[in-house]
Amino acid sequence: MKKFILFFILATFSVIAQAQSGYNYYEWGFGGGIGYGKGYTDTKKQDYHPIFNVNIAYNYNPYLPIALEFQLGTLSGGGRTRDKDASGRQYKNNFKALILHSDFQAGDLIDYSDNGILNVVKNFYLGTGIGAVFNSMKDIQRTNLYIENGPIGTTRGFEGKDKSVNMVLPLRIGYEFKIYDDYDQVGYTITIGYEHNYTFGEGLDGYNDDPQIFKNNAPDQYAHFTLGFRYNFGNTVSYNKLIRNFKF
Template identity: 30%
Template sequence: MVSPYKAIDAGVGANLNTVMGDAETLKRTTGAHINFNYNLDMFTALIAEIQFGTLAGGDTYTTTTGREFSNNFKSFCVRGQMQVGKIFYRLPHAIQKAYLSSGIGGINNNITSINRMSFKLPGYSTAGRPKSTNFFVPLRLGYEYRIKNAYKEPILKIDLGYQHNFVLGDDIDGFTANKKDIYSQLSLGFKIPLFGQRW
């Protein structure tokens, strides 16, 4: 039996962020996201997403470089998403809702707090830009749980995902050093189907 679904979903959620950049100490920070989803079929979608929140890392006093920062960021990305059921439709229904997603995005960095000087190495400092914009490539693994009505149509989608963002630059921590930055996100989201009835 073919189940009905809506072509357009809208979603909101929360993120737990971690930066792997030029600051030695990792910190977890929070953020939020809003997205709109165009469902090509039951298993594939195109997603436009806005995120905002804080990225942070480092420790002024305990690390050799003294690097520490806080970044109030905003980002936008477009990505495609495909669930396991698109290819392996004979697997158990619960497994079919796992998905892989990737695309392209941009992040606007606003460094609100930073330490560039080292207390352990007198005279050592790290240069960088307090405001910048970088492109990034998101790679996301996740699972979507659907709550359905009596007609087997989804009325709420709960999304749990882990996203690794490969930044095509070295600015999200405010330090220009020797490697491009990466930030990861663990997210929980809720999507509501809006309109565009399909079968």
């Protein structure tokens, strides 16, 4: 009888300890990813390119990472023939960006305990932030190849800068897959997302012409689909809700 009671007590404490461990998370994360996207600039035609990133994140809680991200990629568009651009504009921008952003996941807002569907929904996120994009034109057509209403042989140069810096506002949406380690904490994450970046300026394509001459509906933008991986580490911190639901 004593052995049975002892076994029952040990089993109870084991279950409690396992449940308690599901409340903990790591304070920091480090990762990277690859995206595939294009610019939305003043040229009609835009090309798709890979965009790479590395980031370090402070996990304010398990559903609110705040990350400093470095991006590296290429944006290009237009063409020197009229079927690609009416004026023969073409650009290639090997850009870099430094962005501070946070992703607010549904799990911080909803009660997902003992609910299989909400345990899936809890990992969807919306995010935003602020940053800067550093533009560097590696190929750009500065002369109008098809100027209209002018004497034969005349040209008009396109205005703009080969190198510039613009503020950028990211809008992010996606889903995070949490991978738990032996301590039932989120040791790794895999994210699938979409990011649309609005810039405050006209530097992505290197063109900044008079909008009365060249129609310009909006500031330059770029967007990409992303696949990311992050390794979590550092201090163990407790959260007020069970992060890992052992029933699902």
